[in-house]
Amino acid sequence: MFKQNILAEKTILITGGGSGLGLSMARRFAQLGANIAICGRTQSRLDRAKKELDQIGKKVFTYSVDVRDYDRLGEMIEKIVAHFGALDSLLNNAAGNFLSPAEDISPNGFKTIIDIVLQGSFNCTHHFGNYLIRGKKHGSILNIVTTYASLGSAFVLPSACAKAGVLTMTKSLAAEWAVYGIRVNAIAPGAFPTEGAWSRLMPDPKMEEMYLKKIPAGRYGEHIELANLATFLLSDLAPFITGECVTIDGGESLQGGQFNFLTQLIPRNLLRQMAKAMRKTQNE
Numbered sequence: 001m002f003k004q005n006i007l008a009e010k011t012i013l014i015t016g017g018g019s020g021l022g023l024s025m026a027r028r029f030a031q032l033g034a035n036i037a038i039c040g041r042t043q044s045r046l047d048r049a050k051k052e053l054d055q056i057g058k059k060v061f062t063y064s065v066d067v068r069d070y071d072r073l074g075e076m077i078e079k080i081v082a083h084f085g086a087l088d089s090l091l092n093n094a095a096g097n098f099l100s101p102a103e104d105i106s107p108n109g110f111k112t113i114i115d116i117v118l119q120g121s122f123n124c125t126h127h128f129g130n131y132l133i134r135g136k137k138h139g140s141i142l143n144i145v146t147t148y149a150s151l152g153s154a155f156v157l158p159s160a161c162a163k164a165g166v167l168t169m170t171k172s173l174a175a176e177w178a179v180y181g182i183r184v185n186a187i188a189p190g191a192f193p194t195e196g197a198w199s200r201l202m203p204d205p206k207m208e209e210m211y212l213k214k215i216p217a218g219r220y221g222e223h224i225e226l227a228n229l230a231t232f233l234l235s236d237l238a239p240f241i242t243g244e245c246v247t248i249d250g251g252e253s254l255q256g257g258q259f260n261f262l263t264q265l266i267p268r269n270l271l272r273q274m275a276k277a278m279r280k281t282q283n284e
């Protein structure tokens with residue numbers, strides 16, 4: 001899909017890059033020639049990721065930090081710039097989430113997710129944006145949201161509210177910072193299984209079975225599919241795209257279509273026969 005050196009001149013910071021989707025995207029960016037900086041809360045996880053990513057090419061920069069810690073994030077950006085000479089892109093991927101009936105969530109539970117997802121994305125974006133603006137540099141920001149950022153969703157209220165905020169931040173900053181040559185986009189992934197998200201959100205195999213049925217494509221997403229989309233949006237292949245949120249979910253979020261339920265209810269052949277019979281009577 002891409003030339004092997006498409007990201008060769010780029011340094012990319014991936015928050016929550018030590019595991020899951022963040023690591024998969026970091027791996028892809030590294031394969032395509034980027035300098036990689038990853039941050040996360042757990043040093044041992046970052047060390048493991050670094051060991052793997054270092055094999056691909058250039059040495060990876062790691063920094064142990066919580067995205068809720070505004071001051072340390074500022075120090076991190078300075079260190080990345082000192083290490084690589086520049087920072088071109090930020091991927092806001094770090095997140096927190098849990099499945100819970102809304103009535104059982106404590107105020108601190110709600111605040112915790114908002115602080116990680118919304119405030120955390122702001123914290124990183126604010127430091128990175130100021131770094132670019134001060135230095136009169138162009139750059140790109142990519143925010144990982146979810147399809148329920150615009151649709152809403154039961155049982156993940158804090159995450160839905162926080163991701164909706166990140167989506168609005170994406171569009172607001174795209175409008176405000178285009179003048180500085182800073183692009184801000186988002187990706188709304190559907191179901192891309194990871195250990196972290198799945199243990200929190202799909203505790204029961206039966207639930208997973210049911211979930212799969214609501215994806216028209218009939219399967220989960222593969223990490224490489226998300227990583228390729230992220231590459232495109234962050235790279236110089238998309239210089240005129242800003243404020244956009246691209247959904248990648250195998251059609252899952254289209255399930256609101258009025259007659260979509262028929263895909264589950266009636267086998268395809270029977271449906272075709274029924275439609276044919278109806279057409280006959282309608283034409284009589």
Ligand code: HXC
Binds near residue numbers: 097099113192
């Ligand atoms: C209800 C919960 C809870 C749960 C924690 N809390 N887990 N409430 N149900 N399962 C409440 C606590 O009781 C506490 O409130 C408050 O949240 C803070 O909890 P802490 O454990 O002290 O917070 P912290 O250590 O900061 O941990 C944050 C965390 C944790 C989000 C709760 O799970 C975490 O670190 N997660 C990071 C990784 C992650 O979540 N990955 C999944 C992302 S997937 P009280 O009132 O008791 O003090 C994703 C993709 C979405 O977002 C799309 C999927 C299709």
